[in-house]
Amino acid sequence: MELTEEKQKVFAHVNALIDKKRDELLKELPDVHEVDDGIIIRFFADWDNCVDDDKIKFKKLTQYDDPNESVVFFFIPKGAFFELKKRFYIGCITCLNGAIDITANNKTRFLKSYSKICVDSDDVTGRAFENTYLITSSVRTLWGDVINEHVKQYQ
Secondary structure, X not given: OOOXXXXXXXXXXXXXXXXXXXXXXXXXXXXXXXXXOXXXXXXXXXXXXXXXXXXXXXXXXXXXXXOOEXXXXXXXXXXXXXXXXXXXXXXXXXXXXOEEEEEEOOEEEEEEOOEEEEEEEOOEEEEEOOOEEEXXXXXXXHOOHHHHHHHHOOO
């Protein structure tokens, strides 16, 4: 069966519509992310977005025993960069999965899965080399006034 030019145009148009709809539907599905010892379905319905990069997701964890400790869980996608100058205070950073460079106190350190550093700084930057899950912790009494005012926006 020979396709006429008109039929070829119709098929091309139909294929383009199918491709477009497929892409729209795939964007609605959660992403599957494999970690070292399991699989996580990434679905960030109740998470907050980073102001500078909405692909960076975070969730503040409730600390019942010590109200002065702040703990935050982050997802930082591969290639993302963040800069927390004078907006947040980071005590320690635990990398649960992934690979990331963290710069604080004029020192750059590489974190990979199952590693932890303590930076005690409000001048922290980072660049993710892989999809990365981090937990940060800090003591609220070490936060300055500027940081306390900024953090009130997220409570």
